[in-house]
Amino acid sequence: MAREFDVNEEGVTSEGYKALHPKxxxxxxxxxxxxxxxxxxxxxxxxxxxxxxxxLFWPLLLLFVLITVIALVDLTIVPIxxxxxxxxxxGEDRIDVLRGVLTIRHTVVPIERIHQVEVxxxxxxxxxxxxxxxxxxxxxxxxxxYLELSEAESIADRLNEKIVxxxxxxx
Amino acid sequence: xxxEKIRFHPSVVLENLMRFAIFAVIFLxxxxxxxxxxxxxxxxxxxxxxxIILFLRxxxxxxxxxxxxxxxxxxxxxxxxxxxxxxxxxxxxVNRTIISRMFGTSRLQVNVNSSSNATVPEAVLVxxxxxxxxxxxxxxxxxxxSEPVIEAEQGSVVNVDNTDVLVHGLFSQSTMQTISGFIFxxxxxxxxxxxxxxSTGGSSALSLGMFFFVTVVPSVMxxxxxxxxxxxxxxxxxxxxxxLISTYRTSFNVSRINAIHVKSTMASRLMGRSxxxxxxxxxxxxxDSQRPVLCLLKRxxxxxxxxxxxxxxxxYDRNIIVQxxxxxxxxxxxxxxxxxxxxxxxAALTWVVGTTDRTGLSGIERTVVENMFIAAGAAIVLxxxxxxxxxxxxxxxxxxxxxxxxxxGVVDRRRTTMCYDKVQIVNVSKGPLARRFGLAVGSISLxxxxxxxxxxxxxxxxxxxxxxxxxxxxxxxxxxxxxxANEI
Numbered sequence: 001m002a003r004e005f006d007v008n009e010e011g012v013t014s015e016g017y018k019a020l021h022p023k024x025x026x027x028x029x030x031x032x033x034x035x036x037x038x039x040x041x042x043x044x045x046x047x048x049x050x051x052x053x054x055x056l057f058w059p060l061l062l063l064f065v066l067i068t069v070i071a072l073v074d075l076t077i078v079p080i081x082x083x084x085x086x087x088x089x090x091g092e093d094r095i096d097v098l099r100g101v102l103t104i105r106h107t108v109v110p111i112e113r114i115h116q117v118e119v120x121x122x123x124x125x126x127x128x129x130x131x132x133x134x135x136x137x138x139x140x141x142x143x144x145x146y147l148e149l150s151e152a153e154s155i156a157d158r159l160n161e162k163i164v165x166x167x168x169x170x171x
Numbered sequence: 172x173x174x175e176k177i178r179f180h181p182s183v184v185l186e187n188l189m190r191f192a193i194f195a196v197i198f199l200x201x202x203x204x205x206x207x208x209x210x211x212x213x214x215x216x217x218x219x220x221x222x223i224i225l226f227l228r229x230x231x232x233x234x235x236x237x238x239x240x241x242x243x244x245x246x247x248x249x250x251x252x253x254x255x256x257x258x259x260x261x262x263x264x265v266n267r268t269i270i271s272r273m274f275g276t277s278r279l280q281v282n283v284n285s286s287s288n289a290t291v292p293e294a295v296l297v298x299x300x301x302x303x304x305x306x307x308x309x310x311x312x313x314x315x316x317s318e319p320v321i322e323a324e325q326g327s328v329v330n331v332d333n334t335d336v337l338v339h340g341l342f343s344q345s346t347m348q349t350i351s352g353f354i355f356x357x358x359x360x361x362x363x364x365x366x367x368x369x370s371t372g373g374s375s376a377l378s379l380g381m382f383f384f385v386t387v388v389p390s391v392m393x394x395x396x397x398x399x400x401x402x403x404x405x406x407x408x409x410x411x412x413x414x415l416i417s418t419y420r421t422s423f424n425v426s427r428i429n430a431i432h433v434k435s436t437m438a439s440r441l442m443g444r445s446x447x448x449x450x451x452x453x454x455x456x457x458x459d460s461q462r463p464v465l466c467l468l469k470r471x472x473x474x475x476x477x478x479x480x481x482x483x484x485x486x487y488d489r490n491i492i493v494q495x496x497x498x499x500x501x502x503x504x505x506x507x508x509x510x511x512x513x514x515x516x517x518a519a520l521t522w523v524v525g526t527t528d529r530t531g532l533s534g535i536e537r538t539v540v541e542n543m544f545i546a547a548g549a550a551i552v553l554x555x556x557x558x559x560x561x562x563x564x565x566x567x568x569x570x571x572x573x574x575x576x577x578x579x580g581v582v583d584r585r586r587t588t589m590c591y592d593k594v595q596i597v598n599v600s601k602g603p604l605a606r607r608f609g610l611a612v613g614s615i616s617l618x619x620x621x622x623x624x625x626x627x628x629x630x631x632x633x634x635x636x637x638x639x640x641x642x643x644x645x646x647x648x649x650x651x652x653x654x655x656a657n658e659i
Binding site for chain 2: 093094100102103104105106107108109110112113137138139140142170
């Protein structure tokens with residue numbers, strides 16, 4: 001693994017980036033399991049009603065097998081690599097996110113450019129006490145995913161305070 | 172004018188009804204054969220109801236020009252009151268369609284600096300032409316804090332004649348679009364001279380129709396759209412006007428430009444010509460969602476002169492960084508993988524066509540179809556090799572003090588110059604191949620008239636690409652960034 005992702009005992013890299021909580025892996029797996037269950041149910045229906053589908057049977061079967069294989073990879077390998085290769089840092093004037101399974105992406109968002117900060121929780125994230133912080137700028141949206149709820153809310157509060165103070169300084 | 176509530180010109184009812192009528196006619200054509208009387212009655216009834224609704228909507232919609240803002244108010248079942256402060260207006264476009272000309276009206280499209288509705292104007296105001304001109308001048312005075320310019324007295328920064336418009340219409344379309352159009356034309360000719368099936372007339376006409384639809388019609392539309400082209404700058408405001416049937420006029424402050432693109436297609440490069448597009452915040456228009464063109468296809472030296480005259484803020488001495496040698500290996504590896512995939516697919520398809528006789532063809536047509544995938548596969552592999560070779564040589568990066576530039580495009584070239592102060596998000600990505608050679612690809616998110624856009628670089632060292640966001644942050648810290656000039 002690349003050195004930039006190495007963390008100390010407190011879960012922080014030498015450059016101050018934080019790691020996610022390990023329960024992220026379970027949350028990701030639960031999401032994939034639900035997706036896999038739906039895919040398998042559709043696969044079963046395809047096999048049961050194969051005669052009625054006529055020429056579509058084989059392409060559909062192939063599609064669902066492909067989806068199942070991808071889901072199995074998502075279930076086993078992806079959560080481990082995702083967790084190992086996800087680091088974030090909310091600094092004084094910028095947000096840095098390092099992430100990626102195959103391609104490693106370093107995203108930088110200057111806090112000055114932020115228009116809106118949102119804390120989002122889907123049902124699976126909610127089950128594990130996780131949330132995403134979505135950051136909207138004029139040029140697009142970026143996010144810090146699978147944060148613990150308290151951490152997500154604290155980041156959102158800090159960012160909102162900073163934005164307000166920047167706007168006040170300009171008045 | 173100040174404080175007074177004004178209604179739009181009543182022609183707006185007819186203009187909106189015409190749009191509805193187009194859908195009604197399509198519906199009528201589809202259903203007229205089965206139930207003609209019911210279809211006519213239904214359409215007539217719907218048009219009548221639509222006319223009443225549109226009339227009431229017009230009657231109950233007013234616009235008010237106050238000291239600091241304009242207010243558009245609609246008092247129908249769906250009530251609306253939209254207040255637009257003059258200070259937030261980024262541009263005012265004037266559109267004159269055929270109906271506008273018939274009634275002597277103009278459509279004023281008011282745009283603010285919004286990211287959510289970047290392609291849709293915040294307010295569309297329809298008035299008699301002289302009143303619309305007075306309102307535009309009134310708004311311009313409030314926006315730019317200066318007296319409006321007399322447009323007829325202004326000469327264009329660049330002389331664009333009919334030949335230039337024609338050349339732009341014919342050669343500014345993407346090379347892929349042109350090639351696909353000519354593939355349809357070739358297929359149409361092939362179908363015309365082939366004798367299999369006895370139904371070639373129909374498919375030949377369809378291919379010919381596709382050629383017209385993909386190549387000829389867009390060219391004609393470009394020629395009509397950019398006829399009578401004129402661009403000039405007064406102080407910090409750029410004025411743009413063009414159009415043969417529908418005329419289009421807009422103006423925007425130069426500080427609203429986020430990026431300048433100097434573009435050329437393969438055909439235009441052979442002629443030594445390129446054109447200029449700009450990413451402008453708040454230039455949305457429901458009809459013209461493309462980027463504004465600041466100069467049509469002209470000789471490259473003319474284009475450089477226009478850049479210096481029109482947008483000197485986006486001109487700097489470029490210190491060109493070419494892709495490092497490692498990029499050659501990364502591109503070659505990518506091209507090899509792509510070529511191998513194409514070769515396998517072409518071989519598989521040829522085998523399927525050769526071993527199964529589902530085509531029902533014979534003679535020359537069967538030979539063509541049997542060898543088509545091999546020929547297409549070979550052509551694609553050759554194209555991938557050429558792409559790889561050119562891709563290494565073409566892509567460039569330049570990092571200046573206030574501006575930076577990405578050069579991209581193997582077939583259709585694009586030189587994008589961006590301002591650090593307009594950068595919203597920076598992504599530096601390292602894929603498995605790029606990582607192996609110590610390289611990365613940069614992607615910059617900006618706001619444009621088309622909404623948020625992303626501009627990507629070629630393969631460069633991570634350190635070089637990191638300089639973009641480092642400079643963005645430095646400018647924020649050391650006070651070089653002026654928020655008043657870059658407010659969104």
